[in-house]
Amino acid sequence: MDQSIVGNRFEAGAQYLDGALRPGTADQHFDVSNPADGSVVQRVRLASTADVDTAVAAARRAYPEWSGSTPGARSEALLKLSGILADRAEDFARVESAQTGKPIKLTTEFDVPGTVDNTAFFAGAARNLEGKAAGEYSGDHTSSIRREPIGVVGSISPWNYPLQMAAWKILPAIAAGNTIVLKPAELTPLTSLMFAQACTDAGIPDGVVNVITGAGRTAGEHLVGHPDVSMVSFTGSTGVGKRVGEVAVQGVKRTHLELGGKAPFVVFDDADLEAAVHGAVAGSLINTGQDCTAATRAYVQRPLFDAFVAGVAELYDQVRLGDPFNPQTDLGPLVSLRQRDSVAGFVERARGYGATIAAGGFVPKQGHDGTDLSNGAYYRPTLITGVGQDAEVVQSEIFGPVLVVLPFDSDEEGLRLANDTPYGLAASAWTRDVYRSLRATREIQAGCVWVNDHIPIISEMPHGGYKASGYGKDMSQYSLDEYTQVKHVMQDITAVARKDWHRTVFGDR
Numbered sequence: 001m002d003q004s005i006v007g008n009r010f011e012a013g014a015q016y017l018d019g020a021l022r023p024g025t026a027d028q029h030f031d032v033s034n035p036a037d038g039s040v041v042q043r044v045r046l047a048s049t050a051d052v053d054t055a056v057a058a059a060r061r062a063y064p065e066w067s068g069s070t071p072g073a074r075s076e077a078l079l080k081l082s083g084i085l086a087d088r089a090e091d092f093a094r095v096e097s098a099q100t101g102k103p104i105k106l107t108t109e110f111d112v113p114g115t116v117d118n119t120a121f122f123a124g125a126a127r128n129l130e131g132k133a134a135g136e137y138s139g140d141h142t143s144s145i146r147r148e149p150i151g152v153v154g155s156i157s158p159w160n161y162p163l164q165m166a167a168w169k170i171l172p173a174i175a176a177g178n179t180i181v182l183k184p185a186e187l188t189p190l191t192s193l194m195f196a197q198a199c200t201d202a203g204i205p206d207g208v209v210n211v212i213t214g215a216g217r218t219a220g221e222h223l224v225g226h227p228d229v230s231m232v233s234f235t236g237s238t239g240v241g242k243r244v245g246e247v248a249v250q251g252v253k254r255t256h257l258e259l260g261g262k263a264p265f266v267v268f269d270d271a272d273l274e275a276a277v278h279g280a281v282a283g284s285l286i287n288t289g290q291d292c293t294a295a296t297r298a299y300v301q302r303p304l305f306d307a308f309v310a311g312v313a314e315l316y317d318q319v320r321l322g323d324p325f326n327p328q329t330d331l332g333p334l335v336s337l338r339q340r341d342s343v344a345g346f347v348e349r350a351r352g353y354g355a356t357i358a359a360g361g362f363v364p365k366q367g368h369d370g371t372d373l374s375n376g377a378y379y380r381p382t383l384i385t386g387v388g389q390d391a392e393v394v395q396s397e398i399f400g401p402v403l404v405v406l407p408f409d410s411d412e413e414g415l416r417l418a419n420d421t422p423y424g425l426a427a428s429a430w431t432r433d434v435y436r437s438l439r440a441t442r443e444i445q446a447g448c449v450w451v452n453d454h455i456p457i458i459s460e461m462p463h464g465g466y467k468a469s470g471y472g473k474d475m476s477q478y479s480l481d482e483y484t485q486v487k488h489v490m491q492d493i494t495a496v497a498r499k500d501w502h503r504t505v506f507g508d509r
């Protein structure tokens with residue numbers, strides 16, 4: 001990997017505390033590596049729990065001024081931030097690709113522009129906090145709503161979309177007037193740190209946005225349990241989310257949990273087959289399948305089943321794996337060898353219980369561009385058939401380039417199977433029949449249901465789960481609800497000393 005991509009910009013350290021980069025003080029280093037070839041991108045000294053305390057103290061100090069600023073002032077800063085991010089788009093895309101192995105076309109066309117757009121959206125949303133109209137609901141009082149920030153937010157993010165996850169956490173929190181300490185995944189902290197630097201450059205005061213690069217069980221858990229953290233916002237696996245919830249509830253903190261997914265992809269027999277096949281390939285392989293909303297279980301009505309499997313297998317075999325910085329590369333490696341081995345383990349176990357591997361199912365040696373892939377965390381796109389609904393590959397989140405296809409007969413059966421996992425983050429239905437579409441969107445239990453597409457997101461609309469995929473919404477005006485608390489103010493307008501309702505205490509006296 002070209003070391004000049006990151007250069008010496010993190011020489012001062014990989015903790016962003018109170019408006020500046022500083023070194024961590026834990027007795028532990030972490031090598032942020034490029035999973036395409038294993039090269040070290042940045043050696044980081046991790047945060048100790050004392051560094052978390054420093055970050056929380058900075059956020060707490062910054063809170064009175066920031067929460068007291070006008071929505072207009074916060075909006076102006078966010079608008080400036082979106083301009084800075086746009087100016088630095090190429091740099092963000094390259095560093096994001098270097099630390100994750102994402103193809104440069106993905107970071108350039110999706111991760112970075114999505115983040116710029118989100119920032120511009122929250123610049124507008126900051127000025128549009130909503131509540132019920134003030135009014136005389138009792139007749140004797142004027143009731144009004146104050147929508148107030150919560151305090152210091154402790155956020156924890158995963159490695160799959162490091163920049164976008166940092167933005168999804170930071171933007172609504174600060175737009176609403178909170179201050180924040182974000183702990184990104186140790187594997188991928190670099191663009192979160194760059195985002196925090198851009199916040200400072202946009203004029204957002206020191207301490208409003210802090211980033212600590214630390215281990216989950218030490219720095220992360222310390223942040224979640226910190227008495228000065230009023231709200232916890234977590235995106236990651238359902239297992240860790242449960243632990244985060246347990247720790248947060250001890251302090252009765254507001255929690256926002258965006259967890260795992262196992263999205264169904266339901267193809268009815270009237271669907272446009274070409275659209276469904278292309279949608280399944282793109283929807284399952286985006287970000288090398290490391291996407292919580294990726295299509296993972298395709299249910300295809302019997303008449304289309306064989307043609308669908310053949311079509312997806314053919315396209316899977318054509319996908320170009322290679323150097324992430326080659327603009328021709330479709331798919332990069334998984335985020336780490338550990339994640340690759342985890343994915344390969346699911347496929348090997350599926351072979352063991354009799355699954356048919358219709359495409360992929362192996363570690364490739366050479367890329368489309370001649371790149372030697374042997375030191376990278378690559379895995380061929382893998383299509384699995386011939387398993388039942390209770391198979392591990394159908395029920396568990398694999399988080400890699402693996403799609404399982406199962407047949408169904410009646411519409412009822414297809415929708416029942418779609419709902420038959422613990423998860424409920426996203427789903428899609430493929431049909432040209434308006435009644436089937438309406439039924440599927442009504443009956444599928446998921447926070448997002450697409451019709452004749454799978455994956456697109458937009459800043460104006462909410463993203464978040466049902467069931468074991470968690471609760472709380474990211475993006476959209478709904479996320480501002482998460483990061484604010486509603487206060488009812490009730491003012492007497494009668495100026496009467498002895499009010500009617502006092503009779504309940506004083507009787508007739």
Ligand code: NAD
Pocket residue numbers: 156157158159160161183184185186214215216217220221224235236237238240241243244258259260261291292397399425463464465469470
């Ligand atoms: P993970 O749960 O292993 O880690 C997420 C974060 O939690 C990391 O920053 C990690 O350091 C931290 N952490 C680990 N243990 C902790 C603890 N005890 N206390 C506090 N923090 C701790 O998840 P991951 O492997 O980084 O990411 C993949 C997962 O994220 C998948 O399950 C995916 O579906 C999910 N995800 C969900 C969404 C969504 O919007 N619902 C979006 C992206 C990813």
